[in-house]
Amino acid sequence: MRSTIFLLLFVATSAFGQHIKDEEKQLNAAFDKTNYWASYQGTDGKINAADSVLSYEVVFSKLLLKVTAADPETIRYNFDALVKNGMEIVTSEDGNFRIYSWDDQSGGTMRRYHKIFQFRDKKRVLSKSLPGIDIALYKQINVVVSQGKTFYVTQNISILSSALTYHQLKVFSIENGKLNDKAILIKTKSGIMNKLGYEVDLSSTANSGQEVPDYSTQYDKKDKIFTIPLILANGKVTNKKISYQFKGKYFEKL
Structure with missing residues (x-):
């Protein structure tokens, strides 16, 4: 019985860990795009890097607000990838x-x-x-x-x-x-x-x-x-x- 309870707790904890890691991947991908366009040095006149920065900034801000509001465990999660990105x-x-x-x-x-x-x-x-x-x-x-x-x-x-x-x-x-x-x-x-x-x-x-x-x-x-x-x-x-x-x-x- 104890081993069954332990197994269930382990599975639940693992599922939580994967869930929050998936959220961080989504956030980091959006954050990466903002940083990419902020440092864009291309010469294509059809591309407006500043507009792209603002667009992805809005996407990232909304996603971070959504994730941190919906998932209470994020208040104690380190978000190491985001910190590494600035x-x-x-x-x-x-x-x-x-x-x-x-x-x-x-x-x-x-x-x-x-x-x-x-x-x-x-x-x-x-x-x-x-x-x-x-x-x-x-x-x-x-x-x-x-x-x-x-x-x-x-x-x-x-x-x-x-x-x-x-x-x-x-x-x-x-x-x-x-x-x-x-x-x-x-x-x-x-x-x-x-x-x-x-x-x-x-x-x-x-x-x-x-x-x-x-x-x-x-x-x-x-x-x-x-x-x-x-x-x-x-x-x-x-x-x-x-x-x-x-x-x-x-x-x-x-």
Whole structure:
């Protein structure tokens, strides 16, 4: 009897594994076509590579949204082939929130990214894309619980040119089966905010021709402290840091 149960479980697990691998193959094939046309160097005047990029981008986005919404197990699947092809996938420590983001290949020195947000609400796994053009690539998600409610503090970066970048902390929460992209958790002089960001211009006179200190955002999970660089009014990136620590309700400046 036990051997029969084990065999059934093995067959079911194997079937699941093959199913999700088949989905990844479909996704990767569509993603490959987008990348192919983005790097197309042909001279055939009848071919519009830019239109092909946009067309396959739509196909891929819809397919990824469909797969991640229909298959709840995808929220914990690695999608190694997609990552190898340029997809950025970040997942929260609790496994309940994931962001897929990728370059849509339509920009020049300014890069544009598409995103799918996948999240778990109790036993359901849902996916959605937020409206509007977003140039941010999401790099990290950290979980913070405030007054019994779970918040997700994300880090993203926007590449505005070869020398100009924008770095941002943005807060999300999952509420009643919906993703709230306006959740507030950062206390500043201007009020309780949903996001906090800073711009780095390496081409500015203040930074040009000299070594620029590390200007990335850092997070200390143990003490729940975000650290960002102090940037002067003239754009100079300094060695000094600005820190925000979670004080039980909000992140507050130290």
